Amino acid sequence: MATVVAETAEADAPVATLDRIWRTPPGLLGTLTSVDHKTIGIRYLVTAFAFLLVGGLEAGAMRAQLTHGDTHWLSPEAYNQFFTMHGVTMLFLYASPVLSGFSNYLWPLMIGARDMAYPRVNALSYWTYLLAGLLIYASVLVGQSPDGGWFAYVPMTGATYSPGLNIDFYTVGLTFLGFSTTVGAVNFIGTFFCMKAPGMSVNRLPVILWGTLSSSIAAVVFVPALTVACVLLYLDRHVHTHFFDAANGGQPMLWQHLFWIFGHPWVYIVVLPAIGIASDIIPTFCRRPLAGYTFVTLSTIATIMLGSGVWVHHMFATGLPQMSTSFFSAASMTISLTSGVSVFAWLATIWHGRPQFRVPFLFMCGFIILFVIGGVNGVMTASVPFDQQLHDSYFVVAHLHYVLVGINVFPVMGAFYYWIPKMTGRMLSERIGRWVFWLMFIGANLTFFPMHITGMLGMPRRVYTYASGLGWDTSNLLITIGAATFAASILLFLFDVVRSRSVGPIAGDNPWDAPTLEWSVSSPPPPYNFAVIPTVRSPYPLWESRLGERPASVLDAGPVLADGRETVGTDALDGEPVAILRMPEDSPWPLLLAIALAWVSLALVFSAWTWSLIGVALTVASIIGWLAPAAMQPARAEPTGSDRRLPMTSDA
């Protein structure tokens, strides 16, 4: 093992030089061209939260309709658009991007790097996400929003039964969004493999890195299934191909297979980074390292591997052979084993720790409880005979909301309370935070627990209204009251965030006395993140003196790299330094390429072939513009000092 120490000439960190090199210039141009992961991360978080509010309003409209039976203020057509857009918004435009926001902001700070591996790709990923979201919501302007459910089953969504633009916004919008997800995932994986600080071997990483890595690999492998499904449906609708056309040999079931091959792993994509967040926050408030770090990371990876082979449990009622459904039922139940490993690791951490019930920790406790409930009703629905009884009933709605709200929203809320002080430099209110937590916890349970009962009593999902007097009235009223409570907690949280900007106590570098690297820098962090690249020797660099870890991490000495945007590249497993990576400057090309792709997408929605070809030409031009300076310009002469030596001292 070797320790990187600073060259003596660079021992006094030229912080002003680093600041000049890394700071994005102010003004509109700087805003549009920035590739800083912290800026991009916060943009992701704000945009995703805005979509959460919109999706919440859609849910509110549906709850208003369903509070009592025989209510008709939303027409069936409008209700279909509301529940479809609610699902699409929450699953695609909130749940995954909000986690990308945290990962983008936190990864380089946690691993001692100055940026992500591909900063311009990072900007491209954000701009395409924003534009894809706006494209999907442009459907509202023409009054033809997607209305086939977030799963958009054929033949209901084929040209015959859905002749409007509704499904075209869905197929094109999700293909465009899939591009954003994929390039974002590539960036995370590349960063994981190349950018960790010297000494940061894979057993010393914060768990969110493992969660996001697992999600990203799944995105690379499974998002294309959705893309293929959407492309084939688009062709069926506009070129009159026959992929899903049963009258001409096509198979509607092909859609369900492709969609759920993507769709079930997507559920893990939107929860695994959140599980990682929990595994990083719980130790801070239990004042001890995470119990069973290795088991938690391995079970994270095992979850995504098992999760790739369970998609048929969404299709138990489609008449597949019993052999097949039995296999997928068994596979689905094994997920409870890998999830259980994490739950018991958290319980052990709490049990053996000295828990401090601050607001982020309250959200983690709420998360564990909801996760267990969502896991138990998940095992119930994984059982074929049980599922066939309750398929398409409110029981399933209860299950999926316990899972998604419990394992995504609660860790995300805890993460906001935990990391917003790092992002803004000011603490949120402990007192308001407790109100937010309890309102949200009570609201979530009051909303989603009665749905189990309503489902058992036979209420089907996706109905725009129901007859009174079927025994569903009381539970539906409770559900609406719960939803209003939940909404109140979100509004209170927003108030807290706004309030903290002016009156929140100054956070300081490490307000929680937390153990990981992001807390070693100022709040908010400087544009270059670290004045010197640290060397890491344990998973909890800031707790080493108390844990008695030897040798200790070195945070105040190391390579400075102030000759331009540079950071240290390391190998994937051991974090041995292998190169000084030159990072790109701010660039307008990510935004221009995103606009070109949005142009193509919009033209395709309206079947405007000429316009889409112009968009393709613009896309090609943007890519060439992006690549040209590096790929087409003559190689410059070797600048002096580009083959530099970093003195390494052996401590073995």
Added chain:
Amino acid sequence: MTTARLQTIGGADAGARGSEDAVHASGRWAMRLVIATEACFFGYLLFSYWYLAAFATTWPPHDAQVSLHLALPNTGILLASSALLIWGESGIKRGRIGQLRAGLALTTALGALFVAVQFVEWSRQTVTPSGSLWGSLFFTITGFHVAHVCVGLLMLVVVQVGAWRGAFTARRHGYVSNAALYWHFVDVVWLAVFTSLYLVPVLNR
């Protein structure tokens, strides 16, 4: 006391041996992952083909024109283009810029020829995309493949311009390696498409 040597990579040529590994470390990973996700895309397309074929009573249907007359030579053209690209890339690794330029030019020419032959193949096909399920699959899958060949050609043209302007040296040619990797991927995907759409039906006949 050991001393490790670190090279600056990215904007300029780096120092000693090992720099190319470092280029692979970041840019190479991005290309590998793009290829992984594209490979999955074709995997799902071919899954759709076999899934739908499994339900059909006669596959391919009688009116489909499945013949190796153009497809087999075209496969040879694409394989040859990959071989020439390997030859060109091996040139730049030893600093022979002329060999790289020749390899890139020949690869691009063969790639363009492949696309042209594919257009002839389509024009000879009596079934249309909307005419039958088989036509839908045939044109969609080969169409997406040709689109990927065109993307590969675009990459080759970009690095070709770079090669003529002297952007690459023995130590700095990550863009060439990445474009080559993509081209080989397009080639390998064709083998899967060719096997599914041509070889298996012909051998079953």
